[in-house]
Amino acid sequence: MTAANDDTPGGFDPDFGKKGFARHLFRLRFRDLKLTQRQFASRYGLGYPTIRALEQGETKPTPAIRLIVAAIASDPQWMADIATNMHAQCQCGQVGGMGCCVRKTRDKCGAADYR
Template structure:
């Protein structure tokens, strides 16, 4: 009998595990760091210890759809603009686009 690492996982936990482990070939820590998520959150979701919120479902769906874009987006969210909002999504970036 061969070992099946996602044996016993169902629903969202199974989906997340397969995305992270089989498709992206990342550890839980690598996945969390790449997408700006907490390692304990990923671990708990995969173990079925916590239920996913609508927000985490949306984030994971976006990662599944375009993992590279989501990784780039997560990396770019580190800075702050003058009004205190996150760069690339805050009001200052909108104002700059309107002026440009």
């Protein structure tokens, strides 16, 4: 990308040089969600060092992190809600926030939305 076709002031391209997954993650976090690395990590229950290393290309994404990022890209608010609720105390007595608490979240969205 050159300064001529860059949409940022002064021709600065913050994702210049990033490729593949690092570029995808950066664009999702920075351009689409407008979050810092720390905010992104906190919102989705991820580690800040992990997000930083992935965006810098220092580490390769695991299949699990690829799945998490794809889910965030698909529905950022729902994933933020899930990340928040995973730390909540289960109100029905089932194991650690899973079971019925997850079903309640699914039911709130509707069965068709939970695929």
